[in-house]
Amino acid sequence: MGWLLLAPTIAILGIFGIVPFLYVLYVAFHQWNPFGANPYMIYNGANNFRRLVFDNEFLTSIAFTLKFAFFAVLSEVVLGYFLAQLFMKEFPGRGLFRTIHTLPLIVAPIVVGSVWRLMTTPSIGIIPYLLKSWFGYDLNIGRDATMAFALTVIMDIWHWTPLVTLTLLAALVSLPKEPFEQAQIDGANRWQIFWHVTLPMIRPAILATVFIRLMDALRTVDEVWMLTGGGPGAATRYLGLHIWKIVFPKTDYGYGSATSVIVLYLTLVMCWLLYVALVARRGQKRAS
Numbered sequence: 001m002g003w004l005l006l007a008p009t010i011a012i013l014g015i016f017g018i019v020p021f022l023y024v025l026y027v028a029f030h031q032w033n034p035f036g037a038n039p040y041m042i043y044n045g046a047n048n049f050r051r052l053v054f055d056n057e058f059l060t061s062i063a064f065t066l067k068f069a070f071f072a073v074l075s076e077v078v079l080g081y082f083l084a085q086l087f088m089k090e091f092p093g094r095g096l097f098r099t100i101h102t103l104p105l106i107v108a109p110i111v112v113g114s115v116w117r118l119m120t121t122p123s124i125g126i127i128p129y130l131l132k133s134w135f136g137y138d139l140n141i142g143r144d145a146t147m148a149f150a151l152t153v154i155m156d157i158w159h160w161t162p163l164v165t166l167t168l169l170a171a172l173v174s175l176p177k178e179p180f181e182q183a184q185i186d187g188a189n190r191w192q193i194f195w196h197v198t199l200p201m202i203r204p205a206i207l208a209t210v211f212i213r214l215m216d217a218l219r220t221v222d223e224v225w226m227l228t229g230g231g232p233g234a235a236t237r238y239l240g241l242h243i244w245k246i247v248f249p250k251t252d253y254g255y256g257s258a259t260s261v262i263v264l265y266l267t268l269v270m271c272w273l274l275y276v277a278l279v280a281r282r283g284q285k286r287a288s
Contacts, residue, residue: 024089028257035251048258058259060234061242062266068149069217072156076213077206078156080164087169102162109159113226116155118227120227126223141228148228152236153176155223160216164209171205207278211271218267237264 028048030041052058087098104112119125120141128139141148175198183193199206221240224230230237230245237245243263247256 024260027253028261030254032254033251034253041254043253048255048260050223051255052259052262057234057237058242061237061239064149064235065218065238068153068156068220068236069214070225071153072160072217073210073213075157076161076164077154077210080161080209081168083165084169084172087165088172101165104159105162107159109220109222110226112155112159113223116151116227117224120151141232143232145232148232148236152224152227152238155227156217156220159223160213164213167205167209168202171202175201203278207275210274212269214274215267217256218270 023245027041027047029043031044031047032041033039083101086093107115120139122128122138122140125139131137131139131166139147146268179197179201180193185196188196218238219240220238221244224236224238224241225244228236239259240263241263243256246252246259251257
């Protein structure tokens with residue numbers, strides 16, 4: 001009876017998840033350019049995967065993507081935790097502030113990228129104007145690779161920190177009060193309470209949040225495409241955008257599919273390593 005109840009969900013997952021993945025995996029072992037001289041699939045074994053090993057653009061894209069994911073996800077988790085702690089307290093306008101803080105979540109990524117592009121355009125953007133007025137700095141993300149990278153990270157933080165905040169807030173609200181009261185009776189300070197009481201109990205929520213945001217960060221496309229187009233040079237050409245440029249402008253579907261499979265594999269490996277590290281550390285503490 002239980003399997004019958006799960007049948008609709010399994011069917012939807014199979015149709016929209018497993019079947020497309022198997023098709024992409026099949027295409028990855030073929031040379032296929034439907035708009036080229038030969039529009040048919042030609043089996044070429046693992047040649048597409050061999051190309052990846054020597055593709056400098058792909059390797060550079062991995063490096064930039066990992067750096068982007070590290071700074072964005074880490075900042076979102078830290079900032080989201082402090083905001084969640086802030087929302088736990090009573091203060092005037094808390095409900096309004098919560099609502100305003102959550103608004104970025106309902107904005108489509110393509111719109112977020114467009115708005116940030118307008119805000120950073122040298123001639124009309126508010127950000128270049130303020131930087132010029134206050135610090136004398138001429139911002140032009142079309143030629144400044146460091147600032148282009150930094151702005152993609154800041155844009156991602158602005159857009160997705162509310163999700164982290166809501167997740168951690170739900171975890172904090174559900175925590176029992178007894179362990180905190182006992183820790184205070186034992187004379188623990190705020191840092192000790194956080195490290196030995198709060199953090200272990202909200203670790204599953206943090207882990208789930210990091211998994212979700214890490215997977216999103218590794219495949220981000222639309223926001224970065226609208227803000228920088230992947231430039232200047234390849235400074236913001238992250239993996240999702242790199243795959244998009246292979247598949248659509250170049251219509252190299254076989255190589256693009258192989259790249260997608262490798263990105264999926266890297267994402268799963270990173271999530272697994274993170275999970276093992278956190279669970280193993282938790283197990284060692286319990287054993288001691």
